[in-house]
Amino acid sequence: MSRIFSVLTAISLLLTLPAVQAAEKIGLVLMHGKLGTPTSASIHALASHLEGNGILVETPEMPWSKSRQFDRSNEEAMQEIDAAAKKLRARGATKVVIGGHSMGAAAALIYSSRHPADGLVLLALGHSPQSKTSQKRFGASVARARDMVAAGKGNDKDAFDDFDASKTPPAFRVTTTARNYLSYFDPDGIANTLTAAGKIPASLPVLWVEGANENPGLRSYGQTVYGAIGSSVTKHAVVKAGHLTVPRESGDEMLAWLRGLKK
Numbered sequence: 001m002s003r004i005f006s007v008l009t010a011i012s013l014l015l016t017l018p019a020v021q022a023a024e025k026i027g028l029v030l031m032h033g034k035l036g037t038p039t040s041a042s043i044h045a046l047a048s049h050l051e052g053n054g055i056l057v058e059t060p061e062m063p064w065s066k067s068r069q070f071d072r073s074n075e076e077a078m079q080e081i082d083a084a085a086k087k088l089r090a091r092g093a094t095k096v097v098i099g100g101h102s103m104g105a106a107a108a109l110i111y112s113s114r115h116p117a118d119g120l121v122l123l124a125l126g127h128s129p130q131s132k133t134s135q136k137r138f139g140a141s142v143a144r145a146r147d148m149v150a151a152g153k154g155n156d157k158d159a160f161d162d163f164d165a166s167k168t169p170p171a172f173r174v175t176t177t178a179r180n181y182l183s184y185f186d187p188d189g190i191a192n193t194l195t196a197a198g199k200i201p202a203s204l205p206v207l208w209v210e211g212a213n214e215n216p217g218l219r220s221y222g223q224t225v226y227g228a229i230g231s232s233v234t235k236h237a238v239v240k241a242g243h244l245t246v247p248r249e250s251g252d253e254m255l256a257w258l259r260g261l262k263k
Contacts (some may be wrong), residue, residue, distance in 0.1 A: 008256075024094075026055050026056065026258050028050060029060070029081055029100075030247075031060065031081070031108060031194070032062065033100070033102030033104050033244075035166070036102075038059035047059050062141050064184070069176055073179060073183040074183035076191070077107055081108075095118035098119070100122070100124065101124055101246065101247045102123070103126050104123075106193050110190060112196075113200050114151075117204065118204075118261065120205070120207070123247050124210060124243050125210075125225060126149045127184075128221045130187040138162075145182045146178075154182075156177060201231065205235075205261060206234040206237070208236050210237075211239060213241060214241075214242065237250075
């Protein structure tokens with residue numbers, strides 16, 4: 001009788017083992033910054049490091065990539081993030097973290113303020129349409145885009161102002177529809193990261209990583225938004241990096257934090 005009991009116990013343990021393993025599977029949606037791609041050196045290095053250590057990673061090409069030029073609205077970008085999260089679930093992830101670099105971090109923040117997530121990672125948080133600097137820089141284009149939408153021309157394309165500190169010169173123009181442009185640059189719209197920060201659930205784990213050599217303006221903005229995040233489970237880390245290299249230098253910090261979510 002005891003032998004039969006032992007066999008039944010062993011079978012029971014074998015049947016429950018996959019469930020235990022699945023419960024510890026962490027997935028990460030990792031988004032590149034403006035003008036970047038999933039294969040950009042810093043993002044690719046981070047994704048490879050995490051995947052090599054057991055984290056499931058999806059790195060979708062987002063509408064703000066160099067080749068896409070805001071070909072979809074911010075609202076549609078949220079749907080693309082959702083699709084990437086579903087891919088991770090299909091691959092076996094039972095916890096899905098949403099993260100990104102620079103503009104990708106802003107998108108991760110906005111998504112997590114509107115959709116369920118198991119964690120939020122902000123790497124060198126960028127893009128601040130609500131800031132005074134951004135409103136001065138993009139104000140004329142935002143006003144023109146609003147006028148086009150009001151006139152029923154929201155789906156018409158035009159050239160609008162954009163800015164990226166990694167470009168030479170940093171100021172440039174992007175060609176997209178007025179409606180799409182507004183969705184990313186209107187300070188009163190979905191892209192307002194301060195508004196999104198205040199809507200982050202109190203129980204959502206948040207990791208913010210900034211570079212010690214970050215642009216002072218971006219660093220100050222990141223601190224302001226981070227301070228407005230509604231979560232009570234936050235962690236702040238500083239790595240030896242500039243804006244573009246924060247993802248590459250964040251591997252060990254992120255891995256330890258992600259593994260901590262299993263507990």
